Amino acid sequence: MLKIWGRTNSVNVKKVLWAADELGLRYQRVDAGMEFGVVSTPEYRKLNPNALVPTIEDDGFVLWESHSIVRYLAAKHGAGSLWPIDPRARADAERWMDWAFTFQAAFRTVFWSLVRTPPEKRDPKAIEEARKKSADLLAIPDEALAGRQYLGGSFNMGDIPLGCHVQLWMRLPIERPAHPNLTAWFERLCTRPAFRKNVDIPLS
Numbered sequence: 001m002l003k004i005w006g007r008t009n010s011v012n013v014k015k016v017l018w019a020a021d022e023l024g025l026r027y028q029r030v031d032a033g034m035e036f037g038v039v040s041t042p043e044y045r046k047l048n049p050n051a052l053v054p055t056i057e058d059d060g061f062v063l064w065e066s067h068s069i070v071r072y073l074a075a076k077h078g079a080g081s082l083w084p085i086d087p088r089a090r091a092d093a094e095r096w097m098d099w100a101f102t103f104q105a106a107f108r109t110v111f112w113s114l115v116r117t118p119p120e121k122r123d124p125k126a127i128e129e130a131r132k133k134s135a136d137l138l139a140i141p142d143e144a145l146a147g148r149q150y151l152g153g154s155f156n157m158g159d160i161p162l163g164c165h166v167q168l169w170m171r172l173p174i175e176r177p178a179h180p181n182l183t184a185w186f187e188r189l190c191t192r193p194a195f196r197k198n199v200d201i202p203l204s
């Protein structure tokens with residue numbers, strides 16, 4: 001059976017769990033990372049030398065890097081659904097997956113400061129700069145989503161990484177400029193059971 005290592009509150013683990021549940025896969029999840037440890041053990045580092053989550057093992061095949069895992073599961077189990085068959089549609093989806101890390105780089109300070117840093121240690125100026133940069137970046141998918149249900153037209157793997165980061169953006173107590181297409185897309189994601197189960201959970 002597919003094995004997935006990673007704590008459920010990791011944004012990158014959420015991507016893998018969401019994809020696995022969209023595909024209806026059976027899997028065993030093992031808590032790892034932060035308070036669960038595991039990632040620094042020699043056994044785990046043999047699987048993932050980065051000592052990070054997520055990692056998967058599928059019939060002896062070990063893979064790390066959340067977006068590569070989502071691509072692998074989609075290619076193996078989701079041809080024509082999560083995995084677009086047409087090369088251009090697939091490249092379009094992969095572009096949004098890669099871009100999600102561009103957004104994450106800008107947004108990270110907001111999330112880590114407000115959720116995982118005690119108030120007295122926060123840097124309000126850095127938080128505000130990161131919030132502003134993130135808001136500006138989100139105008140890009142907002143524009144791309146005009147007249148579309150999902151980033152690729154219909155739901156596919158391209159929605160998964162950004163959907164996980166945007167969930168954090170939407171649920172944090174921060175000022176958000178109006179991005180009507182992005183908001184409608186997020187509300188659409190919230191109707192998906194696999195998103196609600198794995199992604200739209202309380203921030204921690």
Ligand SMILES: N[C@@H](CCC(=O)N[C@@H](CS)C(=O)NCC(=O)O)C(=O)O
Nearest residue numbers: 010011012033034052053054065066
């Ligand atoms: N690019 C990697 C990044 C992995 C990563 O940074 N994982 C974080 C959680 S989101 C982690 O393992 N942090 C250390 C920990 O949880 O102990 C991926 O997408 O898989």
